[in-house]
Amino acid sequence: MGKLRAISLFCGAGGSCLGLIGGFTYLKKRYRPTGIDIVHASDIDEKAVKTYNANFRHKADVADIDDLSFKRYSADIVMGGFPCKSFSTVNPTKKPEERKTQLFWQLARAIEEIYPKVFIAENVKGFYRLQQGKYFKLAKNEFEKIGYNVSHRLINASDFGVPQKRERLIMIGVRKSIKCDFIFPDPSHGNGTRPKVKLGEVIDSLEPENGKYYFSKKAVEGVKKAKNNMKRALAQDLDDQCLTITSHLAKVSLNSRDPVLLVNRKKELYRRFTPLEAARIQSFPDSFKFAGSEGDAYRQIGNAVPPVMMWYQVNEIVKQIFKKIKIKK
Numbered sequence: 179m180g181k182l183r184a185i186s187l188f189c190g191a192g193g194s195c196l197g198l199i200g201g202f203t204y205l206k207k208r209y210r211p212t213g214i215d216i217v218h219a220s221d222i223d224e225k226a227v228k229t230y231n232a233n234f235r236h237k238a239d240v241a242d243i244d245d246l247s248f249k250r251y252s253a254d255i256v257m258g259g260f261p262c263k264s265f266s267t268v269n270p271t272k273k274p275e276e277r278k279t280q281l282f283w284q285l286a287r288a289i290e291e292i293y294p295k296v297f298i299a300e301n302v303k304g305f306y307r308l309q310q311g312k313y314f315k316l317a318k319n320e321f322e323k324i325g326y327n328v329s330h331r332l333i334n335a336s337d338f339g340v341p342q343k344r345e346r347l348i349m350i351g352v353r354k355s356i357k358c359d360f361i362f363p364d365p366s367h368g369n370g371t372r373p374k375v376k377l378g379e380v381i382d383s384l385e386p387e388n389g390k391y392y393f394s395k396k397a398v399e400g401v402k403k404a405k406n407n408m409k410r411a412l413a414q415d416l417d418d419q420c421l422t423i424t425s426h427l428a429k430v431s432l433n434s435r436d437p438v439l440l441v442n443r444k445k446e447l448y449r450r451f452t453p454l455e456a457a458r459i460q461s462f463p464d465s466f467k468f469a470g471s472e473g474d475a476y477r478q479i480g481n482a483v484p485p486v487m488m489w490y491q492v493n494e495i496v497k498q499i500f501k502k503i504k505i506k507k
Contacts, residue, residue: 184198186216186258187256190221200489217236219238225478228470247291251291255294256289258288301346301347326351329362340461341419342461392447392448393448411433420459423437423456426480428477436450462485
């Protein structure tokens with residue numbers, strides 16, 4: 179089978195793209211190349227694109243999908259994790275009813291113009307559940323209308339070797355003419371398979387080299403004085419998986435639902451994750467470099483798709499669909 183061609187939209191810093199092409203090592207395990215080349219990648223976030231271009235052979239463009247035409251492109255796969263702010267369960271200002279925030283329409287337009295054999299769409303759990311699935315159904319119906327059979331699943335990254343309880347909706351569309359329904363892979367970790375990856379496996383030391391990651395005594399006292407139903411300080415168990423990390427890691431608060439680390443219970447020392455730890459929690463290899471400030475890195479990491487989780491899905495797509503197409507030929 180020759181190299182497959184892929185287009186990545188809303189590529190961000192490249193977490194999903196790393197999973198798409200493979201060829202990286204994480205926690206001493208090699209995730210082999212999938213046989214896919216990226217022929218176009220783009221995102222509106224200039225800083226995220228700088229990170230992408232520091233890590234990938236094919237360079238991404240800074241572009242608004244509204245301004246792009248894809249009729250001249252040819253690809254086997256189109257992938258897009260369309261922005262999810264308007265569907266996030268933790269965003270109090272979301273306005274999902276505004277069509278301009280429903281970027282799945284633009285993803286569908288790109289898919290229709292390119293007409294790949296397969297598309298991969300990713301979003302937050304809230305997109306699937308908000309208003310009894312209203313927006314998910316809108317997207318699924320549109321994808322079906324332009325010629326695809328759509329399979330979907332809420333996937334927990336911890337089921338695929340990522341030390342994080344991160345649930346995301348994955349939609350896989352297969353061109354109807356191919357007559358092949360995609361079946362999602364079984365979890366690679368947990369439930370009698372390999373043990374789930376523990377948070378402690380990516381934390382070298384509870385005590386960071388730089389004291390700036392500690393929360394102040396004032397912040398700790400604030401949590402202690404809060405009402406019982408408001409207490410947070412969600413210290414993570416190193417023998418379990420981390421709660422979902424978000425894009426505002428640089429501004430993590432003890433009085434929020436953000437996961438933190440308890441360094442010393444007696445001294446009441448809490449701290450946030452370092453950028454390296456956050457990247458590892460998302461399953462980025464240590465060799466992956468983030469451009470910009472530390473705050474930029476936190477935001478890019480929190481917005482990313484865990485590469486390892488995506489690799490397992492893509493590996494199954496190649497096996498079930500593209501290898502079968504080759505056999506039929």
